[in-house]
Amino acid sequence: MTDRWDSSLYDDRHSFVWKAAGGLLELLDPKPGERILDVGCGTGHLTAQIAEKGAEVTGMDASVSMIAQARQNFPKLKFALADARSFVVDDEYDAVFSNAALHWVREAEDAVKCMAAALKPGGRFVMEMGGQGNIARIRAGAEEVLRAAGYKGEHTWYFPSIAEYTALLEKHGFMVTMAQNFPRWTKLEHPERGMREWLEMFGGAYFDDVPAVARGEMNKQIEERLRPALWCDGQWHADYRRLRVVAEKR
Numbered sequence: 001m002t003d004r005w006d007s008s009l010y011d012d013r014h015s016f017v018w019k020a021a022g023g024l025l026e027l028l029d030p031k032p033g034e035r036i037l038d039v040g041c042g043t044g045h046l047t048a049q050i051a052e053k054g055a056e057v058t059g060m061d062a063s064v065s066m067i068a069q070a071r072q073n074f075p076k077l078k079f080a081l082a083d084a085r086s087f088v089v090d091d092e093y094d095a096v097f098s099n100a101a102l103h104w105v106r107e108a109e110d111a112v113k114c115m116a117a118a119l120k121p122g123g124r125f126v127m128e129m130g131g132q133g134n135i136a137r138i139r140a141g142a143e144e145v146l147r148a149a150g151y152k153g154e155h156t157w158y159f160p161s162i163a164e165y166t167a168l169l170e171k172h173g174f175m176v177t178m179a180q181n182f183p184r185w186t187k188l189e190h191p192e193r194g195m196r197e198w199l200e201m202f203g204g205a206y207f208d209d210v211p212a213v214a215r216g217e218m219n220k221q222i223e224e225r226l227r228p229a230l231w232c233d234g235q236w237h238a239d240y241r242r243l244r245v246v247a248e249k250r
């Protein structure tokens, strides 16, 4: 798989991804000594917050760049390069945690199977990802502009409904104890370049069939298409919707 991630840009301009996840850590409620796996740990900021509670945490990510940055950010913590769709663990965990990662994994069932296998019976799964309706305006705007210019305008994100994702969890031995889909209107970090930087960081697949010389113009047109809906109070915003789930391995 291509590693699209620029981990220093991610830390520099997109820290809202992990800063917004405070409530999720409270749901995880890590305890001293617990073995916890952080799936899709990115640059490791939430892994470190879990470690601060005294848990024995491992951060896992499929991106070489993210894992390198996580190791540089937090040299005392344990990080592993592995794919959510195919990983195997030596020793079972008390909890699997994941924030803003699983919407990159279209093979959701493979990931659910691996996460179930990684947990002890009674182990907890606490996760947040983009849910049904996530970035609906950004997607509609980008796709309209790209398709009008003759490009595919396709992305591969996975934003499931509560029903779809919880059914998958139940099929693979989880009991779901909480599931929510809620809006999180999110201010992007740079006032002028916020949307462009978001598209460059996260929307790479949209531009796969766009020649490099045309990308700037496409970005500009997408920005203008999105401005009436997503620019307000001098800032760009993303129309996130989160899917939050807590489950227990039976």
Ligand code: BEZ
Residues within 6 Å of the ligand: 100, 103, 129, 130, 131, 134, 135, 157, 202, 203, 240, 241
């Ligand atoms: C999200 O966190 O929902 C998200 C981030 C980047 C691209 C798509 C979705």
